[in-house]
Amino acid sequence: MDEEYDVIVLGTGLKECILSGMLSVSGKKVLHMDRNKYYGGESASLTPLEELYTYFKNDSKPSERYGRGRDWNVDLIPKFLMANGQLVKLLIHTGVTRYLEFKSVEGSYVYRSGKIHKVPANETEALGSGLMGIFEKRRFRSFLQFVQDFDVNDQKTWKNFDCKNETMAKCFEKFGLDANTAEFSGHALALHRDDTYLQRPAADTLQRVKLYSESLARYGKSPYLYPLYGLGELPQGFARLSAIYGGTYMLDKPCDEIVMEGGKVVGVKSAGETAKCGMVICDPSYAQEQCKKVGQVVRAICIMDHPVPNTKDSLSTQLIIPQKQVDRKSDIYVCCVSYTHAVAAKNFFLALVATNVETADPVAELRPGLDLLGPVLEKFVHVSDCYEPLDDGIESQLFISKSYDATTHFETTCNDVLDIFRRATGADFDFSKVKHNLEDIE
């Protein structure tokens, strides 16, 4: 404990574990501590099922019909991985994929006027979709073709549209897409959480739509992946990577104080001992005074004995309710996983409904999402505060991650991780370095 480290990481949430792994791989001496006995912090998967009841202070015991508690791994913050997204790239380049197994998510849906529709992301699907009329379909198809060829670094592919200066609203206009088509493109394909993107330059949204369709092209059914045994496997995988490269792990270790001298981090005090370091990386719960509250997310975790209705009995589903459909400012996200992912006992399903809190009655805000699930056996509702660091940490060398948002994918998570890595080391993460070393070891 009273050694000196380059970096001390506090909390074993996914972001902290990825960073710990990346820094160890880059040759830094890392100490990684967590006040909990288990790995994962907020991104843990709770097991056995009894733990979920304890966590939510539910006094009752899980019903016997739920089978063995050990068969359950319930994510506190369920999310999916985009098959072609940044987290998958990080997993592949760091070799952490070898510790995990994934399944493709079966269906991706969007809500429109009281009904749910499969999200069309390629030309064939678009032509068969009930979301658009026949002429709109043709316009949407030419939009998708444009996106598929689009390369932000190659002006030739921009088709005379200045994507860096013109807004996304202008882009929809160029293709003659109506408000409905624009809505599901922006929310169900580009995965924007609200409508502010319409007034921003189009390049970002076009790249997001491209990511969606490229991810979809990889496995066919949906662009999303989910790991067997739950998301808690992800931080554990990166923690192992960090340990293999020399990172030291301490669990069940309280962090009493982040020691500062002259406005700069010099160490971390725990149970009377101080470990020296040049830098601290932590989640907001370890440095609340250096954070500000930026909002709240409400999440409902539901146990069900059936798939989400009207999804062709998909054993896993992502469903987005665009904000305007239910007169809100932010979207409602629904996702569902099941026993096929080794997160629930045979024939059971776990669904999550999540959104940003906008009113004084957060539970009521989830209603449109919950209504789509059909009968629910058990429901755990949780409102959590979202924090962001007050500054970029460069001066103090105290780098704090942002709380996990309501989105059901990891793109924003990875942006935060790569951004912290850049701020902490002054350079982008060098993926090539990792590969080389791991091959040496094997």
Add this chain to the structure above:
Amino acid sequence: MATSTPTFKVILCGEYGVGKSSIFRRFIDNTFTLETGPKSTVGLDHAVTEFNASGTQIRVELWDTAGIERFATLSSSYFQSASAAILCYSTTDRQSFNLVSQHILDIIMHSSTARIFLCGNKIDLAVLQGEQITESDVQDFQIQCDTVLSGTYEISCKTGEGVKEMFADIAMVLARNQKYKFDRSLMMPNIQPQENDECQKSGKCCS
């Protein structure tokens, strides 16, 4: 690589410093290092070796702990889908033997499928320093554990004594219990094992 060869995940468990990484090194390239402390474990992940267990070809994938057990618990994913756990203690360190039952609980809790093999390491030192854990200690413990243990071994990673025999024996147990599920038509008799010819002979249980 022949994909039809069944692969078994085998994990190393036990207290810090009992020589798990030394067993791992013997497994990958039959080497030994006198280095101790965290440095001796860093860099070790997992490795695969093929065994021929009385005519059944199997692949054993051995996993090291990455030294995490020094100050923290092993993660649940380490145990996941393991077919066997080699639970190690040092024959010169009573404490490491006393904590074996704790590790057994951990293994059973995290993996319903793993068979547990008890392995006492450093018998070369025990000869020099006087044995801390005697045969009767192990026998008593085995009686207490009843059917929990699938085998017990005493080895020295330094001299190599008993190491090959242990792996051959574990491979036999794994192969035997897998046989009834194993589709003969998938076997490829033409494919020669790529390494570890020494392991071809059927192992002898040294318990």
